[in-house]
Amino acid sequence: MTLEFQNNTDKLIQAIDQWTQGKNKFETPITGLTLHRWESPTHPSSNILDASLCLIAQGKKQVILGKESYTYDSKNFLFTAIDLPVISQIIEASPQQPYLGVILRLDPYVLAQLMLEANLPFKHNNLEKKGVAVGQVSAELNDAFVRLLTLLNTPDDIAILAPLVIKEIFYRLLMSPQGDRLKRITATGATGHRIVKAIEWLKINFARPLSIENLANTMGMSVSSFHQHFRDITSMSPLQYQKRIRLTEARQLIMTQNCDISSASIQVGYESLSQFSREYKRFFSVSPSEDLKHL
Template identity: 80%
Template sequence: MTDVYIGDNEKLVQIINQWTQGKSQFKTPITGLTLYRKEQPTQLNSTILDASLCLIAQGEKQVILGEKVYTYDSNHFLFTAIDLPIITQIIEASPEQPYLGVILRLDPYVLAQLMLEAHIPFKHTNNEKKGVAVGLVTSELNDAFVRLLKLLETPQDISILSPLIIKEIFYRLLMSPQGEQLKRIAATGATGHRIVKAIEWLKTNFAKSFNVEELASTMGMSTSSFHQHFRDMTLMSPLQYQKRIRLTEARRLLMTEDSDISSASIQVGYESLSQFSREYKRFFGTSPSEDIKHISK
């Protein structure tokens, strides 16, 4: 039986600390791997998190999905099996002991291939269905991440060795107690796989109006079944998911692209500026104009 890894992750701390000096984020040359550093707790932040495995070397963080709050630290990993609009907050960080984290994007197609190659069984169950979970870090998982990050010191090895180590990490995740949630997503033909395809469509076409019945039919599901499984996995309806994607993208446009309120609302698919402003304030707690004033100070 795999031992739970609790405690000594000094190597992971050292490596992330080394590569994030002077920066809050480092997109590594390893596909899908990003390192993070924060030297103080953060405010609540709305973002869209791709299907990812999140590991913390030092510090503590919480992720909010709907009414559910997930807290994790250096002894726990968090993964999202699907792309989700979430709210995040780093709750433990300081200049002396900064928050140090790593996010590895999950590839459902590699996961599906791995399930076939390793003959990993998938069982249809009525257990936990949400597309996000927190689990205990094992020594094997921690060591695999250390080996992956050490490749940054030998860039010539990355293209050959990183896919092998990432595959090992995915395997460890699939075989963890939380792995059933991933298997349901990765198993081709399974309901979870269809919801993933629907989410991919919504992320690409979030600015367009859509008919839930037609989208369900395209995914080969009845409307009622589609609604139920979508809500089980994301804790929101398809229309709520689209709205959160729209509002999160609108805030990004306002905060980082110097877009005006009217242009941002139209770009994300709103026809009514007043409706956009009303829903924006309800979701973020501040109006679009207040956000713009804040960043212009």
């Protein structure tokens, strides 16, 4: 680690610490940018991780997708090229050295525009299919994030300068060793782009009955090809993806909106309460009634 890199990391720590005092999450006035703080390790929790670039200034975090685990810290970033239902956990944090992280939501339109402007082709690499990966933080990427967070101190500059810095961050990501993975999914007309469109449909229509054949036809793919590419990118089948979206949404309804178990199961698309309870416990390791009791 160079002295410049460490200095920039220290600046990130100071900036995130400044804006997250007394709160776990700070939605900044910069579109798509959130800051996070935790002063102790957390229990594993399920959530939908938007297509985003996640950087840590201090601490360590683990994200689990299917059967695969991704761990990252101040030297490594995590990015997801698509919205994914994951299980995440802060594994290093303390009051003296809290976990301090930043998440920047990826804009597929800006990414696609960048690829056109810079004429960035992508390689068809069968080893880089999944829409999530961990990569090494470069000095240039670190510096760009410092400049982005510095704009929080001059709100009048955000509207003009923040989009320029975000565009640079996206460019750095596209040019990183993990860039081809992102290019392949972002490129309009590519198979990955079709899967992204399918995921957008599933997120909006998760409570509706799912016909894989109809969705595959809508995406212009055969059922077998759609199934295979969906699993390659997300590490799960379309039905498993829908189920995780449903269960995650149901838990949010129960835990944060004071919704009763039966109503939550119906709202997310379950016709059988017993099936809902069974799959809920299998996914979260506790039953809906146990979650409600803890709350």
